[in-house]
Amino acid sequence: MLSEHSIVYIEIERQIDFYFQQKQIELQYELHLSMEGIKSARHQFELQHVHDVSHKSFSFGGGILYLHTNQGVFSYKIQEDPNPFIQTFKSLKVRSL
Incomplete structure (x- = not known):
């Protein structure tokens, strides 16, 4: 699995x-x-x-990616599948423990 990953978000x-x-x-x-x-x-x-990192998909495509942090929850509007990003996060999180 990759040690780095990125996902495009829209503002x-x-x-x-x-x-x-x-x-x-x-x-x-x-x-x-x-x-x-x-x-x-x-x-x-x-x-x-x-x-944690989670997402909410919309029926018309895209969705919201949520970062759950010690500073609160931050949301990012996305158009692509967030699962590779989330799986990479979980893999990195396990390695950092």
Whole structure:
């Protein structure tokens, strides 16, 4: 099994243009998982501070990936299958114990 893995997540940014029209921009980032921890565009968690990773699938595709940490639960909107990411997390978590 890989010692590193990543998954793409989406954030929606709302902007007001010159004509005061609201626009929604979809931004894609990667959630990186390694022996050191999990790193997103805005947060970084040491592996021992991440208690669990879970997901909720939507019937129309995609879903939400949840990181359960000592700082709370963080959610990430995803479009791809999260199972390889979750299985890698569990494998790394067992190795770090």
